[in-house]
Amino acid sequence: MKAMILAAGHGKRMRPLTDHLPKPLLQAGGRTLIEYHLAALAAADMRFVVINHGHLGNLIEDYLGDGTRYGLSLHYSREGEAPLETGGGIFQAMGVLGNDPFLVQNADVWTDYPLLRLQERPAAHDLAHLVLVDNPPHHPRGDFALADGRVAASGERLFTFSGIGVYRPELFAGCVPGSFPLAPLLRRAMQEGRVSGELWSGQWMDIGTPERLASLQQRLTTAGE
Numbered sequence: 001m002k003a004m005i006l007a008a009g010h011g012k013r014m015r016p017l018t019d020h021l022p023k024p025l026l027q028a029g030g031r032t033l034i035e036y037h038l039a040a041l042a043a044a045d046m047r048f049v050v051i052n053h054g055h056l057g058n059l060i061e062d063y064l065g066d067g068t069r070y071g072l073s074l075h076y077s078r079e080g081e082a083p084l085e086t087g088g089g090i091f092q093a094m095g096v097l098g099n100d101p102f103l104v105q106n107a108d109v110w111t112d113y114p115l116l117r118l119q120e121r122p123a124a125h126d127l128a129h130l131v132l133v134d135n136p137p138h139h140p141r142g143d144f145a146l147a148d149g150r151v152a153a154s155g156e157r158l159f160t161f162s163g164i165g166v167y168r169p170e171l172f173a174g175c176v177p178g179s180f181p182l183a184p185l186l187r188r189a190m191q192e193g194r195v196s197g198e199l200w201s202g203q204w205m206d207i208g209t210p211e212r213l214a215s216l217q218q219r220l221t222t223a224g225e
Contacts, residue, residue, distance in 0.1 A: 029220030044115035106163030
């Protein structure tokens with residue numbers, strides 16, 4: 001399975017840390033955030049990885065190179081300073097992601113989720129499979145409901161989308177190049193009953209602010225003692 005890491009955000013909430021460094025290259029536990037994802041992908045034998053980038057994206061390419069030292073083949077989707085949002089960024093990379101289901105994950109999360117579990121997802125009828133987590137303090141309302149392995153846009157209890165999903169190219173049918181979000185495509189597929197999901201109860205953090213980065217550093221430091 002091919003994979004894509006979304007790394008094109010400007011990291012505005014991370015300023016001043018991201019004034020001269022893209023958020024995926026911020027470090028915690030002696031590693032950049034994006035390197036945790038690369039290690040997880042290699043462990044799951046997902047060797048073909050597309051990374052989109054915008055703000056200071058050349059630094060990401062300079063740091064990671066072609067991926068050889070990670071046991072991966074890295075390819076870059078360059079968006080420049082004008083953000084394409086999640087949907088538009090994935091759609092721009094469709095030419096290299098191919099015709100089979102592919103994994104997409106956000107660069108600014110940290111998790112111990114085992115990606116190998118996604119190799120057979122989504123099922124033949126489905127357009128997407130999402131990994132959900134319990135709602136963190138900064139996102140108490142959640143995003144989607146989950147019942148019997150099916151994801152819906154609304155329900156009695158909502159969970160937070162982890163930023164990890166597997167998508168079929170058909171999810172993007174009818175899209176045109178440009179900037180657009182992913183969520184409306186997912187909600188349309190949910191209405192058709194074509195989105196499966198699971199709840200991950202392991203470790204997961206959205207590293208969206210300097211305070212959360214410091215919290216991750218503390219967690220990793222404590223774990224290493």
